[in-house]
Amino acid sequence: MAVLSRRWRRLPGLLQRLVIDAREFEPAALRAGGHARTKRAMERVAGAVESLLPGDRAIERLRLDAYLLRDESYTVRRVVERLNDAVDSGKVAAGGLELVFRATGGGGAPDQDQPSKRQARRLARLLAAAASPSLLPSVAELSLVNLRFTSPALASLLGRCTGLEELGMYQSDAGFGAVLDVGHARLRRLAVHAVDEAMYKKLRVSSAPRLERVVVANWFCRYAPVSFGHVPCLRELHLKNKAVYYQEP
The missing domain is CATH 3.80.10 (Leucine-rich repeat, LRR (right-handed beta-alpha superhelix))
Known part of the structure; x- marks a missing residue:
């Protein structure tokens, strides 16, 4: 080395x-x-x-x-x-x-x-x-x-x-039950894997004027996994729910 x-x-x-x-x-x-x-x-x-x-x-x-x-x-x-x-x-x-x-x-x-x-x-x-x-x-x-x-x-x-x-x-x-707040002026891509009540109650994107792509994977909770404020450039939203047919949501 x-x-x-x-x-x-x-x-x-x-x-x-x-x-x-x-x-x-x-x-x-x-x-x-x-x-x-x-x-x-x-x-x-x-x-x-x-x-x-x-x-x-x-x-x-x-x-x-x-x-x-x-x-x-x-x-x-x-x-x-x-x-x-x-x-x-x-x-x-x-x-x-x-x-x-x-x-x-x-x-x-x-x-x-x-x-x-x-x-x-x-x-x-x-x-x-x-x-x-x-x-x-x-x-x-x-x-x-x-x-x-x-x-x-x-x-x-x-x-x-x-x-x-x-x-x-x-x-x-x-x-447990936390709300993840994200708001960065230059943020373009955001990925959050494993969203459930043991981890996050919700992902909240308040203001990200350049945000283009969001991935929320392995979502399994009673709440909508993400909420958006000011995201005028958002083009892609990927949501993956890991619940099976007899489970909620």
Whole structure:
């Protein structure tokens, strides 16, 4: 990794878009899944961010797909601090960040079942404490996977991402019966997967003047899954109801 980083150090500055995905950094030598595998992957991601971002030219788009570890946030903090440096110094163009945060389960593997309250709480605290004032406004795309926030924490996080163009909530929520309010001036695409009373009572899009596409998947609750305010550019609405024939609605 270190040799390749030195050898190709000038390459990122020649690219319009750079993708750093933790899933591609999982060590092949660790056959079993679990915490050791995801932790090693995130250590490598932190090293890649530190070695690849310094350069003479700004990267137009940087996509970072990161695991949130179950027992510590130091590695994720390292990544956030390097992103701070990259945005503040202009090494990543303004509005050029695409961030994906994935919870890991009790064994360290990506959790496909229950959203994680602990990892959502740690992420919210970390971004509140460590993110520079210019970091979250530079996030154009944000995806949250298997995370359960409190309503105030999620509202604060989304409210600071003022430049959002795309938002994805995948098995991520703000607790039982919450109403998810979305209203971003630049938002074009919105996807919310798993909408039921255990996650959201309703998705409410108050004002999104550029919004073009909305996907609400796995809807199964007693309420209309989404309501709209000012969305003059909306062209596509995809609703998926997971109820079977004898269930409501």
